[in-house]
Amino acid sequence: MSAPTVYDVAERSGVSIATVSRVYRNPASVRDRTRERVLEAARELGYVPSGNARGLASRTTGVLGLCFPDYADPDAEADAEADSDADDAAMLYSDQIIRGMERAARRHGYALLIAASLEGGPESLVAKVAGRVDGFAVLAQTVPTRDLEVISRRLPVVMLAGPREIDHLDHVVVANAAGERELARHLIEDHGLRDLAFVGGDPESPDAEARFRGFRQACQDAGLPVPDAPDLRTAMMTQAEGARAAETLLDRGPERPAAMLFANDQMAVGALRALERRGVRVPEDVAVTGFDGIPLSRIVRPSLTTVRQPIRHLGEQAVELLVQRLADGNRPPVSLELPVSLARRASCGCG
Template sequence: MSTAPTVYDVAERSGVSIATVSRVYRNPDSVRAQTRERVLASARELGYVPSGNARGLASRSTGVLGLCFPDYSDPDAESEAETGAGDEADDDAAMLYSDQIIRGMERAARRHGYALLIAASLKGGPESQLAKVAGRVDGFAVLARTVPTEDLDVISRRQPVVMLAGPRESDDLDHLDHIETANTDGQRELTRHLIEDHGLRRLAYIGAEESPDVAARFRGHAEACRAAGVPVSDAPDLRVAMMTQAEGARATDELLDRPGPRPEALLFANDQMAVGALHTLERRGVRVPDDIAVTGFDGIALSRLVRPTLTTVRQPMRRMGEEAVELLVRRLTGQQGKEPVSMMLPVSPTRRESCGCT
């Protein structure tokens, strides 16, 4: 038996946010006439009838949990895993940050009898992603900054939502459960290791634009530098658009070509960029770690397969996925109190060959 269309279906069909659909029915004058007509036309085509009884997920159970995140897959990482790992290659080799979260959620969801629905695409925008997931699940997890705050606020009034990674972006989301990792602590310890144990002082930090995780990591890096009297700027030495191997390679070329003394260490905000840097340094005849040390962050499986092996900070991403499901299930079964849960998972610096450790 087919289910009645929901506000999520209307949002997806119209190409607008859930909040916009809600405003069309609650306060139509606040929406532009052209947009309002498009939403109403989509509603008519779908046979959607607004209801004050929390139509959609609040009135039924789907047996499905969702995960919504931007697709930042890196083809270079997948190629490296397939061709560069030899006999050591396995299914984990190309697994990136979000892949590990998915595995953790899948494992915990099966344990509780739920299926997992994933929306991971840059096409169609964040509103489209949210519409694809929210109307078909009992609750969902979303990576920070994936969807607009107003949409999260609307949907979280109807079903449980867990935010993953990064700090909460707005006071409007204080009511959401939240799981993050100790980014600042992990990077602080790693930078301190380079300074105190290897005597490195010319450090270059490479991160992404507008990333709350990168901001937290850079904060730890800067704290370690200032505590040791090492010069550090107020922002990463270089910012990239996306944290991929290709961007890491490009950033490395740019830093090597800058005038003045060469950095003694390149600290990347994730492992993918660091792996790209290793390839560029090898191509240019720069020895790692003899000439330049390289570090990453995340602890993806590829970090232990490259040569030299990559010094990094391991994040418990599978555990983050599992904890997200546990929180959602407790919310759905009424076992969690009304107060929002805020969870900080520990990280573990892993010292390997790329910084001079063995």
């Protein structure tokens, strides 16, 4: 009762396996009558061509891969209720990339194979995915560089967000620094704010660091003191931690900042809530900004001024680069920086 193969279909329809194959690969090359017979037999048998065999023979899979980080413990039973902050944020990000890649992939006739991953090695899901795709997109810091070295020798790999770990890879990032710089410039020049506080994240987060660099540049541009490090850092960059950060900044006393710039929207939203609880008005008493442009940022009150990240576009670009490289393996490696856009909303006083 194993699955029917070309041989079964061939026998049943009285042709050779070559013809059966042609019916699927190049229907026009088979006479109508013959094709009908074959398809009929296939239907009766419940024949579905084996992707493995096809891939082996044609050396191509028609599948692109994506590896993204796994923020949540897969073994912890996901309690239906508790969709925590971190979870929401992570979901938004990787989900949008998935969506973007899926769309673009489909446009090019590819399916998308995805796997979250923490660890590498020959046993890992990463290796499995890598062996089954024509091209591979990797979110920064999800696959050990060591593994990437090996994989990228076998098939096109594009690196998403974060630093380009290996220079012969294609690479797509968003303009983190430029975005934050523009945002800070807006606060300084357009709103006349001078005392800005930046709340960053883990120093290991390339995005958060790049945003801080943009902040510094803006300070420098404006002739303000240039900080060496963020005024505050949080580990997970969640709403809860954003709230705590806001309170910490408030408690610093009289030199309370005129604006709080958070390295992402989640923290900023948490801060908005904390400030409301404390009776601090936004933007009258203090301006608040985020980064990412998550849906929530538009909904929350006051609506959050932020930098919109074209995350979905990131995924789409990844696919485009992969497709291009599959067409021309010799194209020199590309490094794209996708533009971001400032969303001026209520929380900075633009309401």
